[in-house]
Amino acid sequence: MAGEPQDDCLFCKIVEGHVPATIVRETESTVAFRDINPQAPVHILVIPKVHYANAAALATAEPTVAADVLREAQAVADEEKLESYRLVFNTGPGAGQTVFHAHAHILGGRGMQWPPG
Numbered sequence: 001m002a003g004e005p006q007d008d009c010l011f012c013k014i015v016e017g018h019v020p021a022t023i024v025r026e027t028e029s030t031v032a033f034r035d036i037n038p039q040a041p042v043h044i045l046v047i048p049k050v051h052y053a054n055a056a057a058l059a060t061a062e063p064t065v066a067a068d069v070l071r072e073a074q075a076v077a078d079e080e081k082l083e084s085y086r087l088v089f090n091t092g093p094g095a096g097q098t099v100f101h102a103h104a105h106i107l108g109g110r111g112m113q114w115p116p117g
Protein backbone atom coordinates (compact mmCIF):
# COMPACT_ATOMS: atom_id res chain seq x y z
CA MET A 1 0.00 0.00 0.00
CA ALA A 2 1.09 3.56 -0.63
CA GLY A 3 -0.15 7.04 -0.01
CA GLU A 4 -1.85 7.14 3.38
CA PRO A 5 0.38 6.94 6.47
CA GLN A 6 0.48 3.35 7.71
CA ASP A 7 -0.49 2.95 11.38
CA ASP A 8 2.13 0.29 11.98
CA CYS A 9 4.99 2.05 10.14
CA LEU A 10 7.79 3.55 12.22
CA PHE A 11 8.97 5.91 9.47
CA CYS A 12 5.43 7.20 8.79
CA LYS A 13 5.36 8.06 12.51
CA ILE A 14 8.66 9.96 12.14
CA VAL A 15 7.21 11.88 9.16
CA GLU A 16 4.14 12.76 11.24
CA GLY A 17 6.26 13.81 14.22
CA HIS A 18 4.82 11.06 16.43
CA VAL A 19 8.23 9.40 16.94
CA PRO A 20 11.23 11.65 17.61
CA ALA A 21 14.22 11.66 15.26
CA THR A 22 17.28 13.81 14.69
CA ILE A 23 16.16 15.41 11.44
CA VAL A 24 18.97 16.96 9.39
CA ARG A 25 17.04 18.02 6.28
CA GLU A 26 13.43 18.20 5.17
CA THR A 27 11.79 19.04 1.83
CA GLU A 28 8.19 18.98 0.64
CA SER A 29 8.57 15.31 -0.31
CA THR A 30 11.41 13.93 1.86
CA VAL A 31 12.86 13.78 5.37
CA ALA A 32 16.50 12.99 6.27
CA PHE A 33 17.39 11.90 9.81
CA ARG A 34 20.23 10.18 11.67
CA ASP A 35 20.07 6.41 11.98
CA ILE A 36 19.49 5.34 15.60
CA ASN A 37 22.11 2.58 15.27
CA PRO A 38 24.85 4.11 13.11
CA GLN A 39 27.09 1.77 11.12
CA ALA A 40 29.56 4.53 10.18
CA PRO A 41 30.56 7.95 11.58
CA VAL A 42 27.91 9.42 9.29
CA HIS A 43 24.76 7.30 8.88
CA ILE A 44 21.70 9.20 7.71
CA LEU A 45 18.45 7.92 6.21
CA VAL A 46 16.51 9.75 3.50
CA ILE A 47 12.87 8.76 3.16
CA PRO A 48 9.95 9.86 1.02
CA LYS A 49 7.15 11.36 3.12
CA VAL A 50 4.66 9.18 1.27
CA HIS A 51 4.68 5.54 2.33
CA TYR A 52 6.11 2.98 -0.10
CA ALA A 53 7.28 -0.42 1.08
CA ASN A 54 10.63 -0.21 -0.65
CA ALA A 55 12.68 1.68 -3.23
CA ALA A 56 11.38 -0.43 -6.11
CA ALA A 57 7.76 0.46 -5.31
CA LEU A 58 8.70 4.11 -4.93
CA ALA A 59 10.58 4.25 -8.23
CA THR A 60 7.68 2.63 -10.10
CA ALA A 61 4.90 4.70 -8.57
CA GLU A 62 6.55 8.07 -7.94
CA PRO A 63 9.70 8.47 -10.03
CA THR A 64 9.78 12.19 -9.29
CA VAL A 65 9.92 11.56 -5.56
CA ALA A 66 12.47 8.80 -6.11
CA ALA A 67 14.64 11.43 -7.81
CA ASP A 68 14.02 13.78 -4.87
CA VAL A 69 15.37 11.10 -2.51
CA LEU A 70 18.55 10.76 -4.59
CA ARG A 71 18.98 14.54 -4.79
CA GLU A 72 18.56 14.82 -1.03
CA ALA A 73 21.12 12.07 -0.48
CA GLN A 74 23.69 14.19 -2.32
CA ALA A 75 22.58 17.29 -0.37
CA VAL A 76 23.15 15.41 2.90
CA ALA A 77 26.57 14.24 1.68
CA ASP A 78 27.47 17.83 0.80
CA GLU A 79 26.35 19.10 4.23
CA GLU A 80 28.35 16.35 5.94
CA LYS A 81 31.35 17.11 3.69
CA LEU A 82 31.52 13.52 2.44
CA GLU A 83 33.68 13.18 -0.66
CA SER A 84 32.83 9.48 -0.84
CA TYR A 85 29.86 7.72 0.61
CA ARG A 86 27.83 4.58 0.17
CA LEU A 87 24.16 4.86 -0.78
CA VAL A 88 22.20 1.71 0.11
CA PHE A 89 18.59 0.67 -0.43
CA ASN A 90 18.10 -2.67 1.32
CA THR A 91 15.18 -4.16 -0.59
CA GLY A 92 13.51 -7.20 0.95
CA PRO A 93 14.25 -9.07 4.19
CA GLY A 94 16.90 -11.23 2.53
CA ALA A 95 18.93 -8.08 1.84
CA GLY A 96 18.55 -6.82 5.40
CA GLN A 97 15.49 -4.59 5.07
CA THR A 98 13.84 -4.30 8.50
CA VAL A 99 11.69 -1.18 8.10
CA PHE A 100 9.26 -1.48 5.19
CA HIS A 101 9.04 2.21 4.29
CA ALA A 102 11.45 3.06 1.46
CA HIS A 103 14.69 4.61 2.67
CA ALA A 104 18.17 5.36 1.40
CA HIS A 105 21.07 4.84 3.80
CA ILE A 106 23.92 7.35 3.41
CA LEU A 107 27.03 5.88 5.01
CA GLY A 108 30.31 7.76 5.18
CA GLY A 109 33.21 8.99 7.22
CA ARG A 110 35.20 5.74 7.10
CA GLY A 111 36.70 3.39 4.53
CA MET A 112 34.32 0.89 2.92
CA GLN A 113 34.93 -2.69 1.81
CA TRP A 114 33.59 -4.39 -1.30
CA PRO A 115 31.83 -6.81 -1.59
CA PRO A 116 29.49 -5.80 1.25
CA GLY A 117 28.39 -8.39 3.79
Ligand code: 5GP
Pocket residue numbers: 010019021022033034035036037038089090096097098099100
Ligand atom coordinates in the same frame (compact mmCIF):
# COMPACT_ATOMS: atom_id res chain seq x y z
P1 5GP B 1 16.89 -1.37 6.95
O1 5GP B 1 17.45 -2.46 7.83
O2 5GP B 1 15.39 -1.53 6.78
O3 5GP B 1 17.60 -1.18 5.65
O4 5GP B 1 17.15 -0.02 7.74
C1 5GP B 1 16.37 0.42 8.79
C2 5GP B 1 17.22 1.35 9.60
O5 5GP B 1 16.38 2.07 10.49
C3 5GP B 1 18.27 0.63 10.47
O6 5GP B 1 19.57 1.08 10.10
C4 5GP B 1 17.90 1.03 11.89
O7 5GP B 1 19.02 1.27 12.72
C5 5GP B 1 17.08 2.30 11.68
N1 5GP B 1 16.10 2.53 12.71
C6 5GP B 1 15.27 1.60 13.28
N2 5GP B 1 14.47 2.18 14.18
C7 5GP B 1 14.80 3.50 14.19
C8 5GP B 1 14.30 4.63 14.94
O8 5GP B 1 13.39 4.53 15.77
N3 5GP B 1 14.88 5.83 14.69
C9 5GP B 1 15.89 5.97 13.78
N4 5GP B 1 16.39 7.20 13.64
N5 5GP B 1 16.38 4.94 13.05
C10 5GP B 1 15.83 3.72 13.27
Ligand code: ZN
Pocket residue numbers: 005006009010011012013050051052100101
Ligand atom coordinates in the same frame (compact mmCIF):
# COMPACT_ATOMS: atom_id res chain seq x y z
ZN1 ZN C 1 5.58 4.34 6.23
